[in-house]
Amino acid sequence: MGYVTAVPHPRSQAAAPVRSGRRSLAVALPSGALGAAVALLATRQRWSQGTATVAGGDFPLTVKGSDVTGVPAALAIVGLAALVAVFAVRRTGRQLVSALLALSGAGIVAAALVGASDSSALDEKAAQASGDTSAVVAAFTHTAWPYVAAVGGVLILLAGLLALRYGPLWPVMSGRYERNGKPRARRAAPAVDPDRPEDIWKALDRGEDPTGTDPDPA
Numbered sequence: 001m002g003y004v005t006a007v008p009h010p011r012s013q014a015a016a017p018v019r020s021g022r023r024s025l026a027v028a029l030p031s032g033a034l035g036a037a038v039a040l041l042a043t044r045q046r047w048s049q050g051t052a053t054v055a056g057g058d059f060p061l062t063v064k065g066s067d068v069t070g071v072p073a074a075l076a077i078v079g080l081a082a083l084v085a086v087f088a089v090r091r092t093g094r095q096l097v098s099a100l101l102a103l104s105g106a107g108i109v110a111a112a113l114v115g116a117s118d119s120s121a122l123d124e125k126a127a128q129a130s131g132d133t134s135a136v137v138a139a140f141t142h143t144a145w146p147y148v149a150a151v152g153g154v155l156i157l158l159a160g161l162l163a164l165r166y167g168p169l170w171p172v173m174s175g176r177y178e179r180n181g182k183p184r185a186r187r188a189a190p191a192v193d194p195d196r197p198e199d200i201w202k203a204l205d206r207g208e209d210p211t212g213t214d215p216d217p218a
Contacts, residue, residue: 021169028162032083032101035155039076039108042149047115050137052126059129061137063121065145071111072149079104079156086163087172094167102160108153116146 043065051058066073082101089097122137163170 021166024162024166025170028159028166029083031155031162032079032159035105035108035152035157035159036076036080036083038152038155039072039079039112039149040152042112042145042152043070043073043076045145045148046143047145048119048122048140048142050119050122050126050140052129052137054130058138061122061125061129063125065112065115065149067121068115068118068146069111072108072115072153075104075107075111076152076156079108079160083156083159086167087170090172091168094170095164098160098163098167100160101163102157105153105155105157105160108156109150110153112146112149112153115149116142 045065046062047065047068049060049062052061053059079101082097082104085097086094086101119137119140122140126137
């Protein structure tokens with residue numbers, strides 16, 4: 001007894017890439033935007049704290065993420081700009097911008113994880129508070145905000161990887177040009193019937209000569 005192999009319908013095969021593009025776009029857009037917002041918000045929060053020994057005793061010190069490192073905030077802005085630029089370019093340009101988007105997310109993750117254990121910003125504050133340039137902070141601790149910034153970087157990285165994989169299936173922001181890059185041809189004006197007064201008036205409104213003759217240069 002023979003078996004019949006089911007052949008996928010050509011229409012369903014053509015629709016599969018379209019569905020993949022829509023799904024990836026639905027994930028990449030909110031991921032990239034949310035990741036940039038999270039990273040920017042995290043850099044404005046307190047990342048680490050400690051104490052400095054001064055003449056009157058221990059003096060508590062705290063620093064924000066922007067005091068520790070400015071890399072996550074800068075890369076978040078770059079990633080957000082790249083996320084928008086993905087839809088304004090095609091082909092090789094889209095791949096390059098997508099790679100920039102992914103690298104921005106990876107850079108945020110690396111900078112945030114390094115900044116979680118960086119006490120140099122607190123040491124500078126300790127030196128200022130004590131008046132001793134060699135003073136260092138004591139009882140150094142960090143909060144969860146560096147890791148929140150890293151999560152934002154992961155979301156941007158995810159958006160970049162999706163753009164690299166499915167970017168060619170995504171739409172383009174501007175519809176001014178066709179897919180071959182040439183401007184769309186202007187629609188020809190309708191022919192004027194001299195026996196129809198309404199056609200003559202419409203031609204005059206468009207600034208055209210309803211008689212179809214060029215005016216005398218003189």
